[in-house]
Structures are given as C-alpha cells and as structure tokens.
Amino acid sequence: MSIDVRNPSPGTSSYLTMRGKAADSTVQPSSHDECAALSDQELLELLVDKQRVALEVLYQRYSGAIYSLAMHMLRDRGAAEEVVQDAFLNVWRRASSYRSDRGKVAAWLFSVGHHRIIDELRKRKRRDQTTLVPDIEAVHQTEDEAADPSKYTDQQMQRSRIKDALQLLRPEQRNVVVLAYYGGLTHTEIAEKLNQPLGTVKTRMRLALKKLRETMGSEAREWVDGR
Amino acid sequence: MMSCKRVDEFLAPYVLGSLEQRDLSRFNHHVDRCQACAQKVSEAGDTLVDLASAVPQKRVPERVKQQLLARIDRETLRQTEWLSPWLDAVRGLGNRLALHPDIPLALAVVAVLVLTGLWYSRSIQDVDDLKASLEAQMVSAVQSEEELRDMLRQQRDLTHRMATEPDLTIKTLSAAMPTVPISGDENPAGMILVSTRDTTATISAMNLPQLSTDQVYQVWLIKKGGLEITTGTFAVDSAGYGQTDINITSPLEDFIAILITIEKAGASSGRTGESILHADL
Numbered sequence: 001m002s003i004d005v006r007n008p009s010p011g012t013s014s015y016l017t018m019r020g021k022a023a024d025s026t027v028q029p030s031s032h033d034e035c036a037a038l039s040d041q042e043l044l045e046l047l048v049d050k051q052r053v054a055l056e057v058l059y060q061r062y063s064g065a066i067y068s069l070a071m072h073m074l075r076d077r078g079a080a081e082e083v084v085q086d087a088f089l090n091v092w093r094r095a096s097s098y099r100s101d102r103g104k105v106a107a108w109l110f111s112v113g114h115h116r117i118i119d120e121l122r123k124r125k126r127r128d129q130t131t132l133v134p135d136i137e138a139v140h141q142t143e144d145e146a147a148d149p150s151k152y153t154d155q156q157m158q159r160s161r162i163k164d165a166l167q168l169l170r171p172e173q174r175n176v177v178v179l180a181y182y183g184g185l186t187h188t189e190i191a192e193k194l195n196q197p198l199g200t201v202k203t204r205m206r207l208a209l210k211k212l213r214e215t216m217g218s219e220a221r222e223w224v225d226g227r
Numbered sequence: 228m229m230s231c232k233r234v235d236e237f238l239a240p241y242v243l244g245s246l247e248q249r250d251l252s253r254f255n256h257h258v259d260r261c262q263a264c265a266q267k268v269s270e271a272g273d274t275l276v277d278l279a280s281a282v283p284q285k286r287v288p289e290r291v292k293q294q295l296l297a298r299i300d301r302e303t304l305r306q307t308e309w310l311s312p313w314l315d316a317v318r319g320l321g322n323r324l325a326l327h328p329d330i331p332l333a334l335a336v337v338a339v340l341v342l343t344g345l346w347y348s349r350s351i352q353d354v355d356d357l358k359a360s361l362e363a364q365m366v367s368a369v370q371s372e373e374e375l376r377d378m379l380r381q382q383r384d385l386t387h388r389m390a391t392e393p394d395l396t397i398k399t400l401s402a403a404m405p406t407v408p409i410s411g412d413e414n415p416a417g418m419i420l421v422s423t424r425d426t427t428a429t430i431s432a433m434n435l436p437q438l439s440t441d442q443v444y445q446v447w448l449i450k451k452g453g454l455e456i457t458t459g460t461f462a463v464d465s466a467g468y469g470q471t472d473i474n475i476t477s478p479l480e481d482f483i484a485i486l487i488t489i490e491k492a493g494a495s496s497g498r499t500g501e502s503i504l505h506a507d508l
Contacts, residue, residue: 069282085295182282186245
C-alpha cells in the first residue's frame with residue numbers, strides 16, 4: 001500500500017492519506033514496516049486509536065533503554081522484565097493522556113518507565129526496609145551490542161557524552177542526581193540521607209540539571225530527536 | 228494553586244522523579260494550566276532522556292514482548308466480554324418486544340427505567356461535583372499553609388541576618404505610586420538588605436498585587452548618571468509576598484536608587500513599567 005505521511009497537527013489522528021484518493025479518505029498503516037517510518041508523535045496518535053502495531057514499533061524503539069534503566073536500578077532481571085511490560089501496558093492504556101506541550105514522546109515514555117521502576121523500588125523498601133545503593137561508577141560499564149552497528153555506535157557516543165557530563169558535575173551535585181534518578185529517593189529522603197537541609201538538596205539538583213543541560217546541548221540527542 | 232516560583236523550585240526534583248506525591252499533584256495542577264511552566268517542563272524533559280540512556284544497555288528478552296502483547300490481547304478480550312452480556316440483553320429485549328402482544332406497556336416500563344436511571348445518574352453527578360469542589364478547597368488550603376510556612380521561614384532568615392551581621396545595610400522600599408491594595412488597606416512595602424562583605428543583597432517585598440502568568444516583578448539598580456541595570460526578577464505568592472537575592476556588581480556607593488517594576492515574563496532588557504517600589508541608596 002502506498003502511503004503519504006504528512007506533518008500532523010497536534011491532536012489530529014487522521015494524517016495518513018492514500019495516494020490518488022480524496023484528502024479526507026484516510027487509512028491506518030497496517031504493517032510494521034509502514035509504522036516504522038512514522039515519528040513517535042504520529043505513532044502515539046495511532047495508539048490512541050488502539051493500533052497495536054504502533055505500540056510494537058514504539059516498543060522496538062524504547063523497550064531496550066527502559067529495560068536497561070530498570071536492570072541498572074533494580075538489579076533483578078525478572079523485575080526489570082515486569083517493569084517493561086507494565087510500562088508499555090500503561091502506554092497502551094493511557095496514550096490519550098500524553099500532552100505534546102509537556103515534552104517529547106520519548107521523554108514521556110521514559111517518565112512512565114522511570115516512575116514504574118521507582119514504584120518497584122519503594123515497594124521493596126517497604127517490604128525489606130533496605131535500599132539499593134545506586135552506583136555512579138556502574139553507569140556505562142558494560143554494553144550489549146545492538147543488532148544495528150551504526151545505531152550502536154551513535155548510542156555509545158551519546159552515553160559517553162552523558163557520562164562525561166555527569167563527571168563534570170561537582171561531587172555533591174552528582175550525588176543528588178544519582179540518588180534521585182537512579183536510586184529513586186525523594187528529595188526529602190536524600191536530605192535525610194545526606195544530613196543536609198532540604199533547600200540545599202533542591203539547589204544542588206537545580207544546579208546539576210542546569211549544568212547537564214548546558215554540557216549536553218541539543219546536538220547530543222539526535223538519536224532520539226531524529227524520530 | 229502552586230505559584231510559578233514554586234514550580235521553578237520543584238522542576239529539578241520533578242525531572243529526577245524525586246518529587247513527593249503530595250507535591251506532584253499540585254505541580255501537575257499548575258503546569259496543566261500555565262503555558263510558561265509547561266514550556267520549562269518540556270525543555271527539562273531532554274535531560275530525563277539523557278539520564279535514562281546513560282546506563283549500560285541490555286537487550287530485552289524477546290519473550291517480554293510476547294507476554295506484553297498477550298496481556299493486551301487478554302485485556303481487549305475482557306473488555307469485549309464485559310460488553311457482550313449487555314449487548315445480548317438488549318438484543319433479547321428487542322426480540323421479546325417484537326413478539327409480545329402488549330408492546331406499548333413494555334415500552335412504558337423501559338421509559339420509566341431510563342428516566343429513573345437518568346435521575347440517579349444526575350444525583351451521582353451532584354455528589355461528584357461536591358467532592359471535586361471539596362478537593363479543590365483542600366488543595367487551596369494546603370497551598371496557603373505551605374506559602375505561609377515559606378514566608379515565615381524567609382522572614383526568620385532575614386531576622387537572623389539582621390541580628391547577626393553587623394555590617395548589613397538595610398533600606399526601606401516604599402510604594403512609588405498609588406496602587407490598588409490587595410490585603411486590607413496596606414500598600415506595597417519592602418526592604419533591601421545589602422551585605423558589605425560580599426556582592427549580594429536580599430530584597431523582601433509584601434502586599435504586591437498578583438500578576439498574570441506572562442508578567443514578573445523586575446529589580447533595577449539606578450547608577451549615578453541615570454543608567455538602569457537589571458538584576459533579576461521574582462514572583463509573589465497568593466498573599467503578595469516575594470523575596471529574591473540579587474548580585475551587585477559595583478560598590479553600593481555607585482548606585483543612587485533601586486526600583487521594582489512590572490515587566491513581561493522572561494525579563495525586559497530595558498525598563499518599560501512604572502516603578503512599584505523604590506528606595507534611595
């Protein structure tokens with residue numbers, strides 16, 4: 001089937017038009033290959049219409065990164081697999097709750113996954129009264145080479161930049177980022193753990209994020225923005 | 228509702244997923260209604276992507292995808308199963324009506340049932356509305372309490388500084404033009420505390436009017452000769468109180484006055500608003 005992908009306006013779901021037919025005659029892409037050419041935003045609009053193939057393509061794009069984050073934070077393969085399933089099931093159920101003015105689809109997907117991981121960490125904490133200590137040095141230690149070597153190289157470079165950016169932070173700023181993002185602690189818990197005032201923790205977080213954004217710059221996110 | 232200043236304070240914890248649940252709902256409530264803050268959240272989202280992709284990459288086992296798709300299929304099937312008895316019942320009712328000789332009576336029964344259902348649905352809606360209203364009042368009360376706590380903390384810090392820093396210069400900021408008072412009959416007022424040890428100063432202002440989301444209060448230092456230098460912006464809470472720290476790049480003696488004006492959000496490069504508060508230095 002020949003399709004023409006247009007730039008959709010926010011909130012519209014009919015943007016795929018068969019060539020040679022009237023403009024209001026819309027079709028949904030039926031194959032995985034057709035969907036693979038669409039942007040994240042377009043896929044999400046298909047997802048609102050419960051097009052399962054759109055979920056499969058988003059899964060192909062982001063499940064690895066969310067699984068890796070879950071493995072890093074939970075250190076439990078079974079729990080990480082469950083987190084990935086739950087996160088994408090949530091995306092399937094709540095696609096209509098995504099708001100483009102609040103950020104890119106990738107950021108929303110990672111946010112859904114990250115919150116699910118944090119839920120799991122907090123459940124464990126309540127159950128075991130123990131906390132996994134996040135390990136900044138473990139960031140970027142080992143890699144599973146992806147099937148696509150060029151994509152793998154791009155991602156390697158991307159991660160290297162992020163690691164460098166994290167290393168550029170002051171130790172106390174890096175600590176709060178690692179404890180918050182990779183350790184799943186709330187800012188109140190971090191203040192208690194580090195024995196620092198809450199305001200100090202929030203200031204360190206703010207300065208750390210500012211520095212990360214300045215260091216990373218926009219060119220470092222091409223592998224996500226290019227979708 | 229949470230103020231824009233408060234959203235700024237919570238933006239980093241939000242991005243890092245470390246915001247407490249009670250703050251998260253108020254944060255979302257504000258951002259859903261404030262375009263400027265939504266833009267800040269959107270920009271900060273890139274950092275979230277960076278951090279998520281910084282960890283060692285693992286390949287997700289193929290069975291996870293199969294299990295996910297199976298869960299989706301089961302869920303879709305359950306939804307269909309939930310609907311089917313109702314569809315069958317409607318179909319059965321239709322068949323019986325068609326066969327029954329007393330169809331008008333049956334239709335009247337159905338009409339009564341429908342009207343009863345509508346009345347019941349409306350009652351439930353009223354209860355929902357009341358619940359939503361009480362929840363909104365609760366959120367507002369919690370916010371006021373937090374703002375009050377913030378204000379007291381800031382006032383305590385200022386008092387502490389005044390008591391312990393002997394080299395502190397304090398100037399009173401007074402209303403520079405007639406304004407509409409926002410609490411009782413009180414006009415805007417404030418003070419500036421300048422430390423002679425370093426280049427910082429703290430401005431504390433009260434009874435300032437609430438601004439729209441595309442406006443901010445902006446601080447200006449006036450040099451000898453009339454040159455106006457901007458040193459920052461700030462917002463006020465729902466009681467009209469605001470506080471900000473500024474850097475002074477030259478000795479205090481180089482300046483003759485300080486002004487606070489209302490400018491467009493994001494700060495103006497040159498002063499456009501009339502002075503709301505001022506002090507001679």
